[in-house]
Amino acid sequence: MHDGSGRIAVQNLSKQFGPVTAVQNLSFAVEPGSVTGFLGPNGAGKTTTLRMLLGLVTPSAGTATINGQQHKHLGNPARVVGSVLENEGFHPKRTAYNHLRVYAAAIGVPDQRAEETLGLVGLAPAAHRNAGDFSLGMRQRLALATALLGDPQVLVLDEPANGLDPEGIAWLRTFLRSFAAQGRTVLVSSHLLAEVEQTIDQVVIISRGQTMYQGRVDHLRNSQQSRVVVLPSDASALATALQENGAGEVHPTPEGGLSVLGVTAKQVGDVALRAGVAIYGLHEDTADLEKMFFQLTSGQYAGGPAPVQGPPQGWAPQQQPQQGWGPPQQGYPGQPGHQGWGGNA
Numbered sequence: 001m002h003d004g005s006g007r008i009a010v011q012n013l014s015k016q017f018g019p020v021t022a023v024q025n026l027s028f029a030v031e032p033g034s035v036t037g038f039l040g041p042n043g044a045g046k047t048t049t050l051r052m053l054l055g056l057v058t059p060s061a062g063t064a065t066i067n068g069q070q071h072k073h074l075g076n077p078a079r080v081v082g083s084v085l086e087n088e089g090f091h092p093k094r095t096a097y098n099h100l101r102v103y104a105a106a107i108g109v110p111d112q113r114a115e116e117t118l119g120l121v122g123l124a125p126a127a128h129r130n131a132g133d134f135s136l137g138m139r140q141r142l143a144l145a146t147a148l149l150g151d152p153q154v155l156v157l158d159e160p161a162n163g164l165d166p167e168g169i170a171w172l173r174t175f176l177r178s179f180a181a182q183g184r185t186v187l188v189s190s191h192l193l194a195e196v197e198q199t200i201d202q203v204v205i206i207s208r209g210q211t212m213y214q215g216r217v218d219h220l221r222n223s224q225q226s227r228v229v230v231l232p233s234d235a236s237a238l239a240t241a242l243q244e245n246g247a248g249e250v251h252p253t254p255e256g257g258l259s260v261l262g263v264t265a266k267q268v269g270d271v272a273l274r275a276g277v278a279i280y281g282l283h284e285d286t287a288d289l290e291k292m293f294f295q296l297t298s299g300q301y302a303g304g305p306a307p308v309q310g311p312p313q314g315w316a317p318q319q320q321p322q323q324g325w326g327p328p329q330q331g332y333p334g335q336p337g338h339q340g341w342g343g344n345a
């Protein structure tokens with residue numbers, strides 16, 4: 001039997017579809033009490049991974065377990081894990097309530113649970129309307145109600161925000177966070193970080209079937225080095241002064257200025273003052289999580305938004321992911337451990 005922990009563990013998971021490697025040696029863990037985003041571009045292998053976790057696809061190698069067991073060994077799986085996958089079908093002539101009653105009977109829970117789950121997802125007023133007349137957002141809610149029938153400990157949702165309007169997304173966010181606050185586990189896939197950023201507290205980012213980052217979203221955000229763009233009277237003199245004061249990377253800009261990583265505008269201003277260099281312009285680029293996401297998954301993109309080449313500043317995508325990858329290994333200005341920056345004095 002399963003261990004009741006609510007933990008999802010994916011270990012060295014791979015899936016080959018003929019010549020296509022959908023998932024390659026993927027490892028990550030999802031702990032209860034949190035909402036974890038499972039993020040990656042289209043085709044990264046998210047759906048295949050979730051389908052392996054739910055026992056719908058057989059792995060080529062590795063394991064995907066819930067509560068320490070593969071799905072097929074969970075006993076009564078609907079009581080352990082509820083899922084909403086893409087393109088869930090409903091009988092169009094069946095009411096929402098009747099749809100849920102059919103599923104309730106199949107997993108051995110009373111009809112009353114159908115009413116309860118309709119209430120949970122805000123569909124009670126539409127209980128006796130045919131699912132065929134539902135909007136995409138209502139169908140998503142009905143799919144979620146179906147997943148909740150067994151009062152599961154774990155929820156696995158594939159792109160649940162698809163088809164939801166902003167109000168629906170806000171509602172889903174509140175619902176998932178309160179579900180997790182009860183000590184349950186939520187894993188939500190998406191190809192859009194912005195769509196789930198406010199919902200999730202942990203994130204697993206994959207690209208081309210491999211884990212690129214696993215850890216807290218706020219750690220990822222805090223790890224971003226800020227960038228200062230400065231237009232000085234003498235770029236060469238300022239670049240030298242910055243480097244003497246411990247700035248990590250200083251690059252010229254096409255406008256004749258400098259782009260300086262991991263510093264604040266104040267630090268650049270202080271160094272320039274001491275170096276006797278006048279400043280004609282100065283601004284700070286704040287951390288952008290979306291940019292980081294593109295960088296981590298850049299190899300995946302063939303078209304669309306132009307990815308920034310190379311690993312993100314201060315980050316090194318690794319082939320052997322570990323729980324809670326932390327911020328950059330080396331300190332930088334503003335972080336404990338950084339040496340230098342006379343401008344801070």
Ligand SMILES: Nc1ncnc2c1ncn2[C@@H]1O[C@H](COP(=O)(O)OP(=O)(O)OP(=O)(O)O)[C@@H](O)[C@H]1O
Nearest residue numbers: 017020022040041042043044045046047048049191
């Ligand atoms: N049954 C299958 N047969 C052959 N190839 C498949 C099959 N299922 C998935 N793939 C391929 O595996 C790769 C990963 O697909 P998958 O659907 O898991 O990615 P995804 O991250 O969920 O993408 P999306 O966000 O577009 O759904 C893709 O190249 C896809 O074409």
